Amino acid sequence: MINPHPGLPELQYVKPATLKEASKFLAENVGTAKPYSGGTDSFVRLRDGVLKLDYLVDIKGLEGTKELSFDSKKGLTIGAAITMNQVACHPDVIKHYPNLAEAAGSVASYQLRNRATIIGNICNASPAGDTIGTCMILDGVLKVHGVDGVRDVPLNSFFLAPGRTVLKPGDVVVAIHLPPPPKGLVGTYKKLGRNRIGDLSIVGVAVAAYPSSDSASGYRFRIALASVAPVPFESFKAEGVLSGKKITAELIDEAAVAAMDSVTPIDDVRGSARYRKQMVKNLTREALTEVWTKLSK
Ligand SMILES: Cc1cc2nc3c(=O)[nH]c(=O)nc-3n(C[C@H](O)[C@H](O)[C@H](O)COP(=O)(O)OP(=O)(O)OC[C@H]3O[C@@H](n4cnc5c(N)ncnc54)[C@H](O)[C@@H]3O)c2cc1C
Incomplete structure (x- = not known):
């Protein structure tokens, strides 16, 4: 009989000290380890048995993942550990990218937005991801750390199919960068x-x-x-x-x-x-x- 109230299965929590260590561990444990940030997608899938893992790799706190910064010449950078609420409430986001603040604020409930991240929303690659379209039309580019170093991946070439992206074994998305908003946006x-x-x-x-x-x-x-x-x-x-x-x-x-x-x-x-x-x-x-x-x- 299917258990109507399943709990999380046993798995190892891994907290790497550097991006290099994270990428190496993920590349050595393909299929049994995944990165996570807020866990609002991952934990539900693990609980439901749709996702089976031995290791969850916590990327929060790795270099660049906690950055949320705006510069009028460079644009906006949102690290992988930045939550929906942090984005929706940030004065620079509200002022320069109000549509992104609105999209982030549309995700689920306030409580969930305190955990859920923009990068998790993107990497989950659901057709329904609420912040993806806005990041796309703002010309978002992902900064990806892999076993061979760092590379940029434009969001409009990131998705392959539901739940599938161009990410390779060992890849960790560090942040998304949006260029300065066009005048009069x-x-x-x-x-x-x-x-x-x-x-x-x-x-x-x-x-x-x-x-x-x-x-x-x-x-x-x-x-x-x-x-x-x-x-x-x-x-x-x-x-x-x-x-x-x-x-x-x-x-x-x-x-x-x-x-x-x-x-x-x-x-x-x-x-x-x-x-x-x-x-x-x-x-x-x-x-x-x-x-x-x-x-x-
Ligand atoms: C009750 C409920 C309501 C929800 N409502 C909405 C909604 O209204 N709109 C919506 O769009 N979504 C919704 N979601 C889905 C989810 O909350 C969002 O997709 C959220 O943004 C995921 O972010 P996260 O940090 O929690 O992701 P996580 O669960 O941490 O990760 C999601 C996926 O991305 C991968 N990943 C995470 N970080 C990285 C990284 N740095 N590098 C590479 N891969 C990474 C993980 O391996 C995993 O496959 C809901 C979920 C729940 C449980």
Whole structure:
């Protein structure tokens, strides 16, 4: 009989002193060891028996993982140990990347956000990850430490499939770096869950926009979608609609339809594929209208 109240299985807690030690240990124990930060995904999967490990490698405190810093020339760096609440409440994030503060604040409940991290959200590679789309349209780049040293991985080339990324054995993501925000940036994150707090998204729509002389419309729009494809992705199709002509309510409608046409959702316990598609259209229209209203003031 399945135990309805399973506990965590026995495993070893490993606390390496350096990134080098962490990467070496992880590379020597492929399949039996994983890094973790907040543990809000890992512990649930271990408890449910979906994930089986001998070692959990705590990366909190390793070089660079506790950094949360902003510089107007360099941008924002968020270390792997930085929690959702730290991001959502940080004055520089609220001021320069308000859409990221909003996305981080949309994750689960306050209590969970005290443990959950942005890097954990990204590395878990769930199609529903609430902060991924916003980090993507802000041109996030991951700093990854592996057995051969450090390398940069742009977020838009990080995801392969649900739960699968380009990370290799021994890799530890140290931080995510976002370049300085474009001048005049306005953004939002629209999330549809089954309830207001504590649930994964049925649909997530991240929008950012700013004045741009490179675009015939005079503005550049970025749109990323969650929970409606195998991985979170940027809808270039919808963005393209908004680049060529004067922005109007009709053009926003057209872009919302293009966003809907770019998704490939599945039916699951949280919603049907058909419902998700419709809600992509509605939420994209809502997000674009809100952003455009602020931009055109
Ligand atoms: C009740 C509940 C509600 C939730 N609600 C939401 C929600 O609304 N929205 C949402 O997006 N998510 C939600 N989640 C999922 C989860 O909380 C988030 O994905 C969270 O951001 C994960 O961060 P973490 O630090 O806890 O990850 P962890 O559990 O520590 O790690 C997650 C995965 O990333 C890997 N990993 C972690 N850190 C690193 C690193 N530095 N380098 C390489 N790999 C790493 C781990 O090996 C693991 O595979 C919820 C979870 C629970 C239990």
